[in-house]
Amino acid sequence: MEFTGFNKDFMIGDKVALVTGAASGIGKAIVKLFAEKGANIILVDILDDKMAEVAKELNSHGSDTLCLNYDITKTDNVKDLVEKSINKFGKIDILVNCAGVALLDNAEEISEEDWDKTMAVNLRAPFLLSKYVGQKMIENNYGKIINIASQAGVIALDRHVAYCSSKAAIIGMTKVLALEWAEHNITVNAVSPTVILTELGKNAWAGEVGEAMKKKIPVGRFGYPEEVAASVLYLASDAADMINGTNFVIDGGYTIK
Known part of the structure; x- marks a missing residue:
C-alpha cells in the first residue's frame, strides 16, 4: 500500500459502507456522516421502522441505501445479507460493526443467558460479519473494517463482567484481523468510547449517577454520537491508510488514570 495522498475533505463518495446497529444511537450518527461524505450505505438493524426513517434521510443526501433486517448472530443470515449487499452494489468497501447490547x-x-446473548451480539456477530465481508474485501484487495468496542474493553467496570469481556475480545480480534489482512490492502481498527449521550445513554446516566461519573472523566463531560462518528469516518478514509490494528479510545481521558 503506497501513500498517494488523501482527500482533505474526507469524502468517501466512491465507497459502499455496511453499518450494523444503523437505526439509532452511534450507528445512526455514523451512517448520517457517511452519507454526507458521499458514501452509499447498507443499513443493518432489527428496528425496521426506524431504519426506514434513517434511510429516507440518507437518500436526501443523494446516497443509495439498502435496508436489511437480520439477526446477525446467525451465520446463514450474515451470508445472506452479504450476498444481497454485493448483488446491489457489487462491493463492500467499509464495514462498521456497531450493533451491541449491555446486559x-x-x-x-x-x-448464563445474558452472558451468552452478550457474546453472541457483541462478539460472534462482528466476527461473522468481518469473516464474510472480509472474504469479499480480500477478493477486491481493499477494505476498511471498524469495530465499535468500548472503554470497558480496556478497564474494569462494576457489574460489566459480560460486557467488558466481550469488548476486550473485540479489541483482540481487531488486532488479529489487522495482522492477517494487511497484505490484502485491508485495515482493521477499533473505536472505544466512554459514555455516549444516545437516547439510551441520556436515560441511563441522568441525575446524580451521571454527575458522579462525569467527575471521573478529566474533560468533565460525556461524549456525543457525532464525535464517535467523526473518528469512524477518519478510520474509514484514505487519510488513515497507515493506521492498522489500533484501538482508538474516545473517553475524555477516563482510562489514562
Missing part, C-alpha cells in the same frame, strides 16, 4: 449484573449473579 449488566454482578459477576456472581449474571445469568
